Amino acid sequence: QKEVEQNSGPLSVPEGAIASLNCTYSDRGSQSFFWYRQYSGKSPELIMFIYSNGDKEDGRFTAQLNKASQYVSLLIRDSQPSDSATYLCAAGGGSYIPTFGRGTSLIVHP
């Protein structure tokens, strides 16, 4: 059974701070890792994907992957109230279907 684990939160950070979201996965065969953002009442939106160990940066977002530890993280710098949402981590790749975590709720307070 492939599993992706996330702390459900909520993670509460002040505006302007760095939000750190974490995820672990069980399947060592996973090759691709994704972060989706889901606002309340909306559908998930892909914000980052990462394949290689190390960091990948896109604007205020940095995804980090450590395959040896089976660990993925998402850092959000200069957090804004508009970043308040649930963040879903997914692991997959190749021809098989990604497995999603249940998401971490992030609250950015002014």
Place this chain on the structure above:
Amino acid sequence: KAGVTQTPRYLIKTRGQQVTLSCSPISGHRSVSWYQQTPGQGLQFLFEYFSETQRNKGNFPGRFSGRQFSNSRSEMNVSTLELGDSALYLCASNLGQGANYGYTFGSGTRLTVV
């Protein structure tokens, strides 16, 4: 470029009825996947279609079925509805098989079974 279109947005059905949901993927995308999302279980994979063929199937009962047409549009059907089928049903579109580059989700169909 149009996104993934799901219809209808909302549905209320009675136990025992059946329902059909529709999804039109992004133009050029040949893969369509369906997910069920509930507060308790999160996103659960239903099935994936690629070029009209079901390539993967999740762990759902046979009451859940789907198909894909030659224009890549997909439909999902749930027969003999149960209260537990109340959920947000999401369709996801991507270029190839297995979502190597991530999904683009539609807005979803919110199904309520009463």
